[in-house]
Amino acid sequence: MTHTMPHGAALLLAFIREAEVGRNDRASYDVIYAHRQGGLTKPLTAMTLGEVIAAQKTWSKAHGSSAAGAYQFMRATLIGLLREIPWLKEEQIFEPALQDRLGLHLLNRRGFASFVSGEISATEFGRRLAMEWASLPVLADTDGDRRRVRRRQSYYAGDGCNKALVKPDRVEAVLRQVLLPLAPRMRHRNRRRTCRPQRCGPKCGTGPLPVPGGSGHGC
Structure with missing residues (x-):
């Protein structure tokens, strides 16, 4: 690499x-x-x-x-x-x-950046990967290249040539590993997006921060 x-x-x-x-x-x-x-x-x-x-x-x-x-x-x-x-x-x-x-x-x-940023799910990213590499299975039932395919099947199942060579849980495990180093950053980002009781008061709880100058969620 x-x-x-x-x-x-x-x-x-x-x-x-x-x-x-x-x-x-x-x-x-x-x-x-x-x-x-x-x-x-x-x-x-x-x-x-x-x-x-x-x-x-x-x-x-x-x-x-x-x-x-x-x-x-x-x-x-x-x-x-x-x-x-x-x-x-x-x-x-x-x-x-x-x-x-x-x-x-x-x-x-196929959307790697969108996956690691949380814009698309692991299931959707898995579907896109399966469209690129026939050995990878789709992670949920979906419309394939030729017909409806089930979780664990290749996106190209039914073409007489391709089949999935790994199980979907292995793909999901690798995708979790990909996200693992990003977890602290994502948690920090989520905390910044939520209301902080020490700043907004006890009634606010963990709701979203108000938009400056807007109505938003009152504190």
Whole structure:
């Protein structure tokens, strides 16, 4: 992981690597779909991004999917990222650091910041993650890509190819770990949003602070 990687994101990406390719070590970055990387002329992490995208064109037919790397990037995903991210170039080596940066970009695109700030629930964030990584299950019954799916199933259940490879309680446990370092900050923020009896008097209790100049909740 790069030194700029948020701790919670690094934790979650390590979990995703293990879910997607069965391991989260250095070798995970060289994995292609169905672990067919042994047939490559050179390791995935020695290829340029452009070389990976070019090679992926034949992998769907040969291996069943174009998924590549620790986060099992699909060819369409990499092409989309190449168009979307200004700093990303075909000449860049598809090394672990680059894969991590792209993985973080996908996390952010799926609402990582909104999750850690409390704007969306773990269930909703889990659904978004399941839309990005087919090995992850949805955390509640929802409409999937092809049909209604149940908690513990892949968002893409029914496509004849994908299935969830981890249980939902494991996803939920990791998401709790992601939030754990933020808990004191969130509690402090919540305290600041509530009325303080020593400032507002005993009748106010723990209600919201009044808005200056407005009616609000009287003290």
